[in-house]
Amino acid sequence: MPGQWIADDETARFNRRSREVSYSHVFPVAEMQSTASQYFGSMVAEYDSLIRRAVPRYDEMRERLLEYLPPTAVRVLELGCGTGNLSLALAGKYPQAKLTMVDAAPEMLNLTRLRLQESGRLTAEHTFVQSTFEELSLATGDYDLITSCISLHHVQDKAALYKSLRLSLAPGGYFIFADQLRGGTERIHEVNWRLWLDFCRQPGGCSEEEIDSLLQHAEKHDHYTPLAEHFQLLAEAGFRDFDCTWRNLIWGIVHAAV
Ligand SMILES: C[S@@+](CC[C@H](N)C(=O)[O-])C[C@H]1O[C@@H](n2cnc3c(N)ncnc32)[C@H](O)[C@@H]1O
Numbered sequence: 001m002p003g004q005w006i007a008d009d010e011t012a013r014f015n016r017r018s019r020e021v022s023y024s025h026v027f028p029v030a031e032m033q034s035t036a037s038q039y040f041g042s043m044v045a046e047y048d049s050l051i052r053r054a055v056p057r058y059d060e061m062r063e064r065l066l067e068y069l070p071p072t073a074v075r076v077l078e079l080g081c082g083t084g085n086l087s088l089a090l091a092g093k094y095p096q097a098k099l100t101m102v103d104a105a106p107e108m109l110n111l112t113r114l115r116l117q118e119s120g121r122l123t124a125e126h127t128f129v130q131s132t133f134e135e136l137s138l139a140t141g142d143y144d145l146i147t148s149c150i151s152l153h154h155v156q157d158k159a160a161l162y163k164s165l166r167l168s169l170a171p172g173g174y175f176i177f178a179d180q181l182r183g184g185t186e187r188i189h190e191v192n193w194r195l196w197l198d199f200c201r202q203p204g205g206c207s208e209e210e211i212d213s214l215l216q217h218a219e220k221h222d223h224y225t226p227l228a229e230h231f232q233l234l235a236e237a238g239f240r241d242f243d244c245t246w247r248n249l250i251w252g253i254v255h256a257a258v
Contacts, residue, residue: 050210063089084108084112096125143169144173148178
């Protein structure tokens with residue numbers, strides 16, 4: 001249900017359930033999921049291992065994203081918290097902030113809350129919202145910073161999303177996110193894709209079963225937009241100060257300001 005707040009007893013239920021998840025069941029279950037968040041929610045126990053074997057320089061990208069965020073921000077919105085890797089870093093960078101974490105998968109929200117709690121960084125100012133990005137209801141000027149890591153490529157209608165995010169940012173606010181981008185030309189995209197698959201197949205990388213699952217997921221749920229089109233859509237939504245502050249294959253960090 002959009003905008004649903006996650007209750008504490010769900011964290012306990014999640015803990016019980018995650019202990020029951022066995023690795024060998026993760027991918028067959030994940031393949032049956034009909035939305036991107038169901039796919040990720042079904043692999044919560046395996047996500048942190050898989051993402052590092054499937055996304056080259058994942059940790060470097062998140063660390064670089066943090067470097068380009070403003071030094072201070074009070075009202076911060078994170079779209080697609082997943083298992084909380086960026087959320088923990090945001091809570092560390094902005095310990096006093098009202099940090100709102102959104103994800104459509106309750107399993108992901110519960111794990112993020114648990115990890116914040118275990119790290120001692122959970123505060124009463126932290127809010128967890130179960131909603132799709134598309135259905136999220138945002139008030140005008142509510143945030144100083146909106147950020148996200150590899151989540152927004154699941155949204156097809158980026159024009160509508162960017163307009164709604166722009167309205168929810170206060171004057172002087174920032175929208176800075178890491179995401180998966182389409183190459184500027186088909187040839188560039190194909191090279192990026194081939195080099196990504198080479199990365200996945202390195203020793204210690206993904207199994208062929210995992211790669212099949214990732215490819216099926218991408219085909220079904222991913223909507224890659226070239227960087228130039230992101231800039232155009234951001235401009236049409238009223239943003240300025242565009243830049244790409246980091247790029248590796250299909251992954252990039254996009255910067256925009258109000
Ligand atoms: C690839 S994970 C990224 C998680 C985390 N930010 C990271 O860097 O590891 C994408 C997350 O976005 C969520 N998600 C995908 N599509 C969504 C949508 N349309 N609305 C809300 N959440 C969505 C998934 O449930 C998942 O937790």
